[in-house]
Amino acid sequence: MDCNFLRSPLAGTAGVLATLGLLAIPLCHLTSHRPPPAPSPLAPPPTADALTSAILRLKCLAPARSLRLTTEDGTILLDLTDVAAGESECDALLPISHNSLEISLQADLGTSTADTAVFLTIMPDARDAQTRFVLGSGSLSQPLRFNWQSP
């Protein structure tokens, strides 16, 4: 390689950028203290004119080993494991039909016998937010029904 090239500003810049780039990857992981990103929901298969965009807000009063939301036709909206206590939001496409929606919530709340609650708030575009909850311990499975007035 030509020594003049090595002495050029371009080579210097490239060397510094390469070094910074290599350092950035571990530094990013070390310095980031953000909570883990909200899980991406599993989108239902598209059906013409049948899906409404919505925000889902999940609030767990205690950690859950697993948590799953499914629609009436069995489409999985959300499938989580090792769910921390607290609140998270995600976007979803929901099959709201005749202003109604049924979502099944299945949760494994672990071995504790103390009752706890999981709240699900659904905020479809142009429709009011509605919240339903399940209360219990251990393994839970409950249908949650939502109804809206016509937007």
Added chain:
Amino acid sequence: MRKSFLSGVLAAFATAAAAAAPLQVSALHPLMADLARQVGGDRVKVVDLVGEGGNPHRFEPRPDDLARMQASALVLAAGKGLEPYLNRLHDSLQGVRVVEVGSNIPSLTLTRDGDGAAGTPDPHWWHGVENMRRAARVVALALADKDPAGKVDFLANAQTYGARLELMQRWATSELAKVPRSQRKLVTAHNAFAYFAKEFDFTVIAVAGLNAEQNNTPQALAQTIEAVKLSGVKAIFPEYKANAKVLESIAAASATTLAAPLIADGNGSGQDAGFEAMFRHNVQSITQALAAR
């Protein structure tokens, strides 16, 4: 060799500085500017075109506002018809996305007759705390669309802000519980509080229609005075920074008290600027005026 190394370091810093430059976001409403700051944090530079204390009902972009919007990555509007110039704005701005933050928030419909707005969406959606939580996510995703590297930060900020709003909502519910059912009526200067009323179980008797500047006919005023008397409410609410003469007349005619003004359009100044300050101010004014003693 030393010279080339120094040049390289300087060039690297210049590149890094350019990459970290905040996203410029223009806002057509003081509360949209507030949302952008809360959600965007250090990653955004917010240009509030209406300005602190400004009235978004009366704002119309001037050429220098258009220039600032053209230089922005995003323009945030409240939507729901509040900004009648938005169609022209879409046409004027090249390559700048205009986000109507309130467009997917469920609308209440104006019902007041006589002001030409009956049947149209009520644009004052920002008075609902839950609406503002939804709006925070809308703004976060809009910012992330322009700054994908910031998506985690924007969504985390929106969530933090939402948690704060939830606490404030609980505080408001507790405070407003001091107002007895018979007094849960808001007689206000203009028809801006329907979303608040719905969320906190009040009814609204508005003196003016959609806009505080709309004139009232003598017949309409007489009807309002009669409605206030029939309601049995003990206090009515003028509006922050607005002429209270009409409400003073109504208060005198209906033997009610003129309470502390409410902030209707996010146009508070100083310690009353921004959504949280506006909301706390309004809840405290309402509770002080209408709570059982």
